[in-house]
Amino acid sequence: MTAVWSVALITFKEGIKNRVIFGIFIIALLLFAATTVVITLFMRDIVKVAVDLSLSTVSFAGLLTLLFIGVNLFGKDLDKRTIYMVISRPISRSEYLLGKFLGIVLLALTVVVFLGLMSAVPVILSKRFYYYSEARFDWMIYFIAVIYIFIKLAVVSAVITLFASFTSNSFIALVLSLVTYIIGQSTEGVKLLMASKVEKIDVSPALSYMAEIAYYVFPNISAFDLKTQAAHGLSIGPSYIIWTSLYAVFYIVIALSIGVLAFRRREFP
């Protein structure tokens, strides 16, 4: 465990000191400021708009962190062979991979905690612009949505770890992770659309089968998107929380297990 934790810490330190992260924080803070300005243009549902934009900003910044820093933290190790310094120590390949994953997750956690708290500012301001209270807004649901952004980023981190375990360079890992994210966001929608059996749309069984496979293979990213619930103050049932959390854990374990299996036999010439 010391080995995994040591790799995680050094990964986190390298990531948090990267200048790109300051750029991401600045972009996020500018977007929060822009949200505060933009919401004044709306006549109604001002809190809903603020919640939606604020949560989107946290999610966007987290994703940027993972794609530009997280992928790079793996990429540099493998492309520039920094990994020699790590696995020439009493650290197995599996411990290295798990430590790297944990380090990237810690980075995502830092981003979500910092920006999640900052994101409350536009929401608080939006509540003050109008005197009437929007009864359905609930801070509890808002912060559950923030936690779900973190869970989503942890799943994306596992996907990045999986791709980094067998791809030969970081660019391929970046493209594959991004494609997985995009597909993962729409699989549920596509599956629901096909299941709805809308008239006039004739879906071939093969296509339907492919959509079904994609639904199970790619992570269902949209399941972690609770912006609508937070914006409208809709309650989130405990069963939803339990099942989506279990789904995330299950997906992470599967992705990391495949990654570890691939990485165990990987050579670094």
Next chain:
Amino acid sequence: MDIISFDKITKDYKTGFRKKKTALKDFSLDIVEGEVFGFLGPNGAGKSTAIKILLNLIFPTAGKAEILGKDVGDKGIRKFVGYLPENPYFYDYLNPVELLKFAGKTSGMDSFKIKERTEELLNTVGLWNERKRAIRSYSKGMVQRTGLALALIHDPKVVILDEPMTGLDPIGRRQVIDLILKLKSEGKTVFFSSHILEDIERVCDRIGILVNGVLRRVIDFKNEQLIKSLEDTFIEEVDKAGGLQ
């Protein structure tokens, strides 16, 4: 006692579909305790391949490599091994103290010992005053010296250095030579590769000449007097092997 042992190692690299290149061919070598062994060979001879097999960075196609009597796949033995890769590259945004802390922790050292060794080693390699600077601002020689400190932080029994003189100025080279001599006086086993024949001759007990993946000759300086210079002997071995392939 054999500290390092290569037993009939062959290593093939795939270079394309159904194509392969043999980097090491039936390579056997034993290095005993307290010995300084120099690995000599032209570029692409297979020196780094042999070293990487020892560190379990790559796996042999055939044969077996051992350190301290245990298979190199056993991660536990790396607690006793210090390694400096060729052209090392470390984490850009960290400083050497943070790197050494990581290296010490993963080698099972306690925090007090890590601090003590960090100060000692950074002073030895001349980086103590620069210790708070991120590695990305370091020159090539400074990175190399950081690598040396990293290889030695846990006071390993076996020190494996891949081209340790690369990128160093004459003073840096001298420091490395002195360091190897110091390790030798402490009874450590040192296995290193280099192109600089003069340095190899000065510090090694034995040298091995590797050409095209085949160990052509092992020279024991204690028992063997070279008739020709090491340079001529080396070139002769390369020629005998049919030149570089």
